Amino acid sequence: MSMSMATSNHTLFLHNPTNLTNTTNLFPITTTRTATTTFKPISIKCTATTRTQAPPQASTQFQDRVFNFAAGPATLPENVLLKAQSELYNWRGSGMSVMEMSHRGKEFLSIIQKAESDLRTLLNIPSEYSVLFLQGGATTQFAAIPLNLCTPQDTVDYVVTGSWSDKAFKEAQKYCKPKVIWSGKSEKYTKIPSFSGLNQSTDARYLHICANETIHGVEFKDYPTPKNGVLVADMSSNFCSKPVDVSRFGLIYAGAQKNVGPSGVTIVIIRKDLIGNAQGLTPVMLDYKIHDENNSLYNTPPCYGIYMCGLVFEDLVEQGGLKEVEKKNKKKAEILYNAIDDSKGFFRCPVDKSVRSLMNVPFTLEKAELEVEFIKEAAKEKMVQLKGHRSVGGMRASIYNAMPLAGVEKLVAFMKDFQARHA
Amino acid sequence: MSMSMATSNHTLFLHNPTNLTNTTNLFPITTTRTATTTFKPISIKCTATTRTQAPPQASTQFQDRVFNFAAGPATLPENVLLKAQSELYNWRGSGMSVMEMSHRGKEFLSIIQKAESDLRTLLNIPSEYSVLFLQGGATTQFAAIPLNLCTPQDTVDYVVTGSWSDKAFKEAQKYCKPKVIWSGKSEKYTKIPSFSGLNQSTDARYLHICANETIHGVEFKDYPTPKNGVLVADMSSNFCSKPVDVSRFGLIYAGAQKNVGPSGVTIVIIRKDLIGNAQGLTPVMLDYKIHDENNSLYNTPPCYGIYMCGLVFEDLVEQGGLKEVEKKNKKKAEILYNAIDDSKGFFRCPVDKSVRSLMNVPFTLEKAELEVEFIKEAAKEKMVQLKGHRSVGGMRASIYNAMPLAGVEKLVAFMKDFQARHA
Numbered sequence: 001m002s003m004s005m006a007t008s009n010h011t012l013f014l015h016n017p018t019n020l021t022n023t024t025n026l027f028p029i030t031t032t033r034t035a036t037t038t039f040k041p042i043s044i045k046c047t048a049t050t051r052t053q054a055p056p057q058a059s060t061q062f063q064d065r066v067f068n069f070a071a072g073p074a075t076l077p078e079n080v081l082l083k084a085q086s087e088l089y090n091w092r093g094s095g096m097s098v099m100e101m102s103h104r105g106k107e108f109l110s111i112i113q114k115a116e117s118d119l120r121t122l123l124n125i126p127s128e129y130s131v132l133f134l135q136g137g138a139t140t141q142f143a144a145i146p147l148n149l150c151t152p153q154d155t156v157d158y159v160v161t162g163s164w165s166d167k168a169f170k171e172a173q174k175y176c177k178p179k180v181i182w183s184g185k186s187e188k189y190t191k192i193p194s195f196s197g198l199n200q201s202t203d204a205r206y207l208h209i210c211a212n213e214t215i216h217g218v219e220f221k222d223y224p225t226p227k228n229g230v231l232v233a234d235m236s237s238n239f240c241s242k243p244v245d246v247s248r249f250g251l252i253y254a255g256a257q258k259n260v261g262p263s264g265v266t267i268v269i270i271r272k273d274l275i276g277n278a279q280g281l282t283p284v285m286l287d288y289k290i291h292d293e294n295n296s297l298y299n300t301p302p303c304y305g306i307y308m309c310g311l312v313f314e315d316l317v318e319q320g321g322l323k324e325v326e327k328k329n330k331k332k333a334e335i336l337y338n339a340i341d342d343s344k345g346f347f348r349c350p351v352d353k354s355v356r357s358l359m360n361v362p363f364t365l366e367k368a369e370l371e372v373e374f375i376k377e378a379a380k381e382k383m384v385q386l387k388g389h390r391s392v393g394g395m396r397a398s399i400y401n402a403m404p405l406a407g408v409e410k411l412v413a414f415m416k417d418f419q420a421r422h423a
Numbered sequence: 424m425s426m427s428m429a430t431s432n433h434t435l436f437l438h439n440p441t442n443l444t445n446t447t448n449l450f451p452i453t454t455t456r457t458a459t460t461t462f463k464p465i466s467i468k469c470t471a472t473t474r475t476q477a478p479p480q481a482s483t484q485f486q487d488r489v490f491n492f493a494a495g496p497a498t499l500p501e502n503v504l505l506k507a508q509s510e511l512y513n514w515r516g517s518g519m520s521v522m523e524m525s526h527r528g529k530e531f532l533s534i535i536q537k538a539e540s541d542l543r544t545l546l547n548i549p550s551e552y553s554v555l556f557l558q559g560g561a562t563t564q565f566a567a568i569p570l571n572l573c574t575p576q577d578t579v580d581y582v583v584t585g586s587w588s589d590k591a592f593k594e595a596q597k598y599c600k601p602k603v604i605w606s607g608k609s610e611k612y613t614k615i616p617s618f619s620g621l622n623q624s625t626d627a628r629y630l631h632i633c634a635n636e637t638i639h640g641v642e643f644k645d646y647p648t649p650k651n652g653v654l655v656a657d658m659s660s661n662f663c664s665k666p667v668d669v670s671r672f673g674l675i676y677a678g679a680q681k682n683v684g685p686s687g688v689t690i691v692i693i694r695k696d697l698i699g700n701a702q703g704l705t706p707v708m709l710d711y712k713i714h715d716e717n718n719s720l721y722n723t724p725p726c727y728g729i730y731m732c733g734l735v736f737e738d739l740v741e742q743g744g745l746k747e748v749e750k751k752n753k754k755k756a757e758i759l760y761n762a763i764d765d766s767k768g769f770f771r772c773p774v775d776k777s778v779r780s781l782m783n784v785p786f787t788l789e790k791a792e793l794e795v796e797f798i799k800e801a802a803k804e805k806m807v808q809l810k811g812h813r814s815v816g817g818m819r820a821s822i823y824n825a826m827p828l829a830g831v832e833k834l835v836a837f838m839k840d841f842q843a844r845h846a
Binding site: 070089135138171304 | 505508518522524525558560563565566598680686703709724726728
């Protein structure tokens, strides 16, 4: 297989100028001389090792990328993908892929330590907080949080602003006595409550919020102060999209697959004094103490995902940090929400303007029968994954850190054109 | 960053023949003309999208690979790595990386369905068994298995043949009444018990074994029949290394990071009638029913890891299936164990010959003071990760499916040379 693969890709790269010229729409590059240079293909001989040599498969590089508005897994920074591709087969002269490295070897230790260090820089994480790289997604944390922070008799408060905080609340019912102290369900999850009006329990061990509801597109712009206990936030879909004062939280958790990496990595930032009191029936893999004592290496972590998160963190630092990232995100969200609000009702966003998400923009069409057509035409224009979540319908544009401004500009231009043709 | 990266890599690829000539020791390929051809570098312009074009970073391709004897994460098939590299940036014209795909989109569904289908072909998995792609490693299954298969009052039997079956037993104590019906501890985990002598509980809900102990190098060559309940096996370190009669098991589980992929994916093969009886306190992410009903897509799975496993399964099918793979593994193990046994005691393997692992070969030196030197010299010869597990010391050569015969031949030649110099 590898031989034929090597040869075919090789041929594509060296002898198929159309791969290059096809793509000048997205990538205007002067490649004529390269494309027309007639190379001799490398003739490859396998050694007794049955190892093969293939040139990097360049053909894919020259194919169009789409603008991917998926809610997660989501678009990643193109330079991060290219760097990952360049290192996949042999990481920095180590002679192996990151996927092949012992998680206890010096190479991988340098990767996970750099990832944590860059994340601490980005969020200015105080030293009294631990950073854990775990598995299982935010859904696993829905159980781990009460198991680690409560006894079965403890009261905890949940603010339910959408599907995800509702799921977190339901899972907590197995392990403690959670109360829903506010729910936006009757208003179809389009609002964030006023903090002063929250009827917090005086004995709550923590107050849980979902900082950004991926499905409903509502985002906390500030954070409530717990009357008792600590603030716990699911930041899966707006993690590292803007600066956050970590010291206001007892625990922050986030699945990586929206803003900071591929799926399969969950990041937990927890104040150290909250670690060490897990309930007796807590699975060892859900016990923060085990992971904290072992620097997230108690068992084999999701090494490649952590490596990818590290490349993203490095890129965010190089962009100037989260203040700069937030500026870009505000700009992107502004032009998209303006396009919706200026459409004279042709496009509609149901979310309270003051709490609209910078990351996930749900919208509908006045003429609902046109929504299928809208999504179909957008896909033809290489703007994909614009369908709203099956539970709410309509459309949703997720515009995470890695969505370029040009992607949002292209979507807005398309929306205006679509309206002109269908108004 | 991406621009400078693109340029620098570009330069390496086009103007640095030393990248090629350096490596003829491991990869004899005729590259002279390519290396000496003088190309014009592609001049790159960024578009408003801030997207960049980089040629695939070929330089790494031409660097030596090491022979990686790590116990896991472990070496992967070179052709699989090259294919993954070729597709990383843009999967088969989809316009996105597999890491960016919605787990509910048709592209990823085709990936996970093909992975399951190829695995079912490899292991000839009967239709009454479900295949689940999960997260959290075998360590998470240590809790999930009793939580799903038992009530807290149920008795279950564990055969403890090494560190991993011991960990599985200890975790089960939280969720049921496990009994150790045999332990190899007093003999330093060098044996597998005779099945007739096993004192099985008449009311055990399952009999748990670790089919291959990664640290101690003992492997079940056949499997015991439970007196009551079903047979459950941790196959993390010999999964897909040989044919297995799945119908003899109620549940097989395996972390992917030894034989079939990167870390972060755990595969569970479970007889469907065993699904649906999880204890009330089972975290939703540890409930097999949830994952079975949702085809492993209840929440976002470790998509890229599943994709890599799929590439490995495809490669194993193309090799002719597990019968062929087993032949290769037996050949590799044979020459390595023979080298140890023929060394007149210079090298020693403590494991009972009849149950020596085909995957993990632990050995020591008669002159223990030479072990550090052995590992150091081997690393200089590009044979890495030969140090034994910290809990047992000595050396360990893990020779999984993806370790080429040439790697073992090189190790054996080195061992003989080392002995000649130090005997």
